[in-house]
Amino acid sequence: LESKRLDLDACKNRVRKARSMLGQPTAERDLRVAQSEFDRQAEITKLLLEGVSSSHTRHLRCLHEFVEAQVTFYAQCHQAMQELQKDIASMSMGKTNNSPAMPHAHPSPSPSSTSGGLRARVLCDYDAKDSSELSLMTDEVITVHKIEGETDYMLAERGNQRGRVPTAFLDVIN
Template identity: 70%
Template sequence: MDLKKLAGQAGQFLTRAVQYTEERIGNAEKTELDQNFETLSQQADSARVWTEKLVNGAEAVLIPNPGNRMEDMIFEKIEKRRPNRLSNLEYLGLDMVQAGNNYGPGTPYGSALVRVGGAEQRLGLAERELVSNAGQGFVQPMRRFLDTEMKTIAREKRLLETKRLDLDACKNRLRKARSMDGQSPAQSDLRKAQADFDRQAEITKLLLEGVRSCQAAHLRHLNEMVEAQATYYKQCHNVMVDLQKELASVPFNPSAAGAFDNSVPVFQINDEEIDLKSPSSP
């Protein structure tokens, strides 16, 4: 273990803490970045916030169950894939098919249940394809943008703030130096701190400027999600139109299905029958 290195790092940390504290209470000057840099930084922060909202909103639409979203996230972290679960529509379709077979596929109701159940399963499969396609085309690349570019920018901005604190601490020491012997090393430290700060500011600025160029890729991802949704809704429409045609061809035999008795009920009060159809009935 390099004790000198550790002592130096501890000294730097303490110096930065003192500088930060003095700035907060107004006893030390702070180097300000130019307006163009500040504008780029604000735009990057705005892009991060809105991208997070868009990604979270898209995930909530594609996978409404928050428990399933959490499960997917864990599986992706551990096994690099999502669990292959059936959709609610597919579960409903399975129940309908089983119920239709139980009633008897030769009966009108049983036949209809089997047909509707098959349609629900196809809708569920289309829904899973939408989740997969929209996830790969929009959610995942936008999430990667947050996890790579935006995290890199955040890290470099923190490093820039550290370099700024070192620079201002050097400026403060130079102002407090009373003798030439004290000013000489302070000036040397200041030149090095200024060079480090300028280099880090330029690196950070280049990264911030790159955020604008990402919008073209984001537009492409957005189009891919729209395409996935258009395909999904078209599939759903076709499934439902076909289902309506199939149900229209199912024969409905009231007697076989247990039709309701349309005769007017007769009530009996005190051994007297009352026909509700009779106009003299009370």
């Protein structure tokens, strides 16, 4: 558009400076051509700017929808975490009311659970694969019993919890 405007200005100056009758019509014809080129380019630029404006509005609307979706998602996550926090707090409150506090790293086995069983130290953390197994923490001391016909697993007891654990995760103490 700027280039077309400069061409138009140059043609206008030529028309003003044209003194002869022969140069005048040529300069006026060039002026009309330059004016039509400028008008055409101005219309194209106007349409492009309108497109940019509508595109900008559409992009802004999409961005607004995205931000709303993110806010909703994180609000739901926040609510879920608060509910989980309440559930965990109520579970831990139930345990502290029903049983004495025990340190997590080295719980001492109760006398009733040690009778007939062996003591074992957990070598590394183990997450139970299903409800028949017991999750373990490193350096935890538990009571274990051999399972007849099973060499890879032992029956472990921790307080009132029982479950199978792999023998590879245990170091039998006695």
